[in-house]
Amino acid sequence: MLGAGSWGTTFSKILADGGADVTLWARRPELAREISLAKRNSDYLPGINLPPSIRATSSLEEAVGESAFVFVSIPSQSLRSNLAALAPLIGPETVVISLMKGVEKGTGLRMSEVLEQGLGIDRDRLAVASGPNLALEIAKEQPTAAVISSASLATAEAVAKVATNRYFRSFVNTDVIGTEFGGVLKNLIAVAIGIVDGVGYGENTKASILTRGLAEMTDFAVAYGAVPETMSGLAGLGDLIATSSSPLSRNNTAGRLLGQGYSFTDVVARMQQTAEGLASVAPILTLAAARGVDMPIVQQVSQVLAGTLNPRDIAPHLTTDSLEPQGERPIDGRKNRGGPSLRRPFQRTLDQLRNGGRGAGGH
Numbered sequence: 447m448l449g450a451g452s453w454g455t456t457f458s459k460i461l462a463d464g465g466a467d468v469t470l471w472a473r474r475p476e477l478a479r480e481i482s483l484a485k486r487n488s489d490y491l492p493g494i495n496l497p498p499s500i501r502a503t504s505s506l507e508e509a510v511g512e513s514a515f516v517f518v519s520i521p522s523q524s525l526r527s528n529l530a531a532l533a534p535l536i537g538p539e540t541v542v543i544s545l546m547k548g549v550e551k552g553t554g555l556r557m558s559e560v561l562e563q564g565l566g567i568d569r570d571r572l573a574v575a576s577g578p579n580l581a582l583e584i585a586k587e588q589p590t591a592a593v594i595s596s597a598s599l600a601t602a603e604a605v606a607k608v609a610t611n612r613y614f615r616s617f618v619n620t621d622v623i624g625t626e627f628g629g630v631l632k633n634l635i636a637v638a639i640g641i642v643d644g645v646g647y648g649e650n651t652k653a654s655i656l657t658r659g660l661a662e663m664t665d666f667a668v669a670y671g672a673v674p675e676t677m678s679g680l681a682g683l684g685d686l687i688a689t690s691s692s693p694l695s696r697n698n699t700a701g702r703l704l705g706q707g708y709s710f711t712d713v714v715a716r717m718q719q720t721a722e723g724l725a726s727v728a729p730i731l732t733l734a735a736a737r738g739v740d741m742p743i744v745q746q747v748s749q750v751l752a753g754t755l756n757p758r759d760i761a762p763h764l765t766t767d768s769l770e771p772q773g774e775r776p777i778d779g780r781k782n783r784g785g786p787s788l789r790r791p792f793q794r795t796l797d798q799l800r801n802g803g804r805g806a807g808g809h
């Protein structure tokens with residue numbers, strides 16, 4: 447496991463409790479020592495006892511060793527700078543799994559794409575893990591599910607097998623794009639929910655943003671090739687609910703501080719852990735513009751971050767001039783407007799009545 451923050455350490459516990467032999471890489475030798483000797487990570491998981499079998503080291507070479515699986519859990523924006531040192535250590539059969547939920551600033555690449563580029567390994571040996579996975583709850587062994595996704599189903603299944611234990615269950619899919627974007631996009635909606643929470647707005651506002659946020663996430667992910675159903679699964683809706691409703695979420699917390707009137711600079715200074723959503727807003731809006739996807743919620747989050755929109759005025763679900771229920775539709779990626787799911791059958795019935803039962807347009 448590369449990265450001894452809250453998620454890397456918790457995921458190491460998941461793996462060790464499932465019977466795997468785990469070595470954790472912490473870039474600070476003193477943290478590696480604490481984990482190895484005291485079986486504690488007091489910086490990131492205070493009060494949690496780690497499995498006795500977990501070892502930690504500050505040597506990347508020692509951590510990777512002959513491992514069959516290399517999990518990566520560091521902040522997204524720092525991934526690329528670590529790959530030059532990692533690439534020569536990865537064996538020809540090693541499977542590399544991203545636990546990260548961000549896109550790279552500047553390139554807009556997903557983490558599995560950065561890994562593919564930087565390590566030069568085949569997609570079939572890459573996987574991503576995502577889902578409603580607040581680290582501290584899992585570290586306390588509260589029952590949780592996740593999704594492991596890979597272009598190769600066999601790879602996803604092999605990873606899911608090691609990432610399953612008595613309190614943690616991994617499901618599989620092959621929709622890497624949807625699984626990965628689900629984890630990125632829900633962070634942005636969780637920031638928006640945090641903002642309105644910080645302002646003091648209530649459940650109607652939050653439910654409106656949550657619901658419209660899911661539609662926005664689905665439009666974006668489908669435009670980039672995701673399977674729509676992934677957004678209504680653990681990596682989409684599941685993670686959106688967990689992250690938007692928990693004070694444990696750093697993205698939600700960052701949003702709440704913004705809603706309380708702190709500036710972006712103040713929020714970053716106050717956050718002791720990674721809030722990925724803050725760095726992903728700009729690249730996601732660039733990607734959305736490139737495919738013509740409308741993202742009013744993420745747009746307004748970006749304006750609050752820039753200080754150009756007062757958090758009290760955030761109402762992204764009200765920013766349309768049209769009275770049509772824009773984009774309102776079942777979570778299947780198709781809009782109702784002119785779409786077949788709701789309007790067509792009703793239209794046909796009216797036309798049939800008008801035409802004496804001969805159907806729309808006389809057909």
Ligand SMILES: NC(=O)C1=CN([C@@H]2O[C@H](COP(=O)(O)OP(=O)(O)OC[C@H]3O[C@@H](n4cnc5c(N)ncnc54)[C@H](OP(=O)(O)O)[C@@H]3O)[C@@H](O)[C@H]2O)C=CC1
Nearest residue numbers: 449450451452453454519520524546547579580581719720
């Ligand atoms: N925490 C959670 O509940 C979950 C987090 N995730 C994702 O996991 C990823 C990691 O997050 P998380 O563990 O929470 O973050 P934390 O802030 O808790 O930990 C970050 C870790 O990365 C290390 N790190 C920071 N900068 C660098 C760098 N430049 N090079 C190498 N290592 C670095 C830190 O080391 P140091 O201590 O020395 O600074 C620390 O070990 C994120 O993408 C997040 O979205 C996914 C699911 C759940």
Ligand SMILES: O=C(CO)COP(=O)(O)O
Nearest residue numbers: 577578579580695696697
């Ligand atoms: O990804 C997470 C839960 O699934 C963790 O969310 P935060 O990064 O907002 O804490």
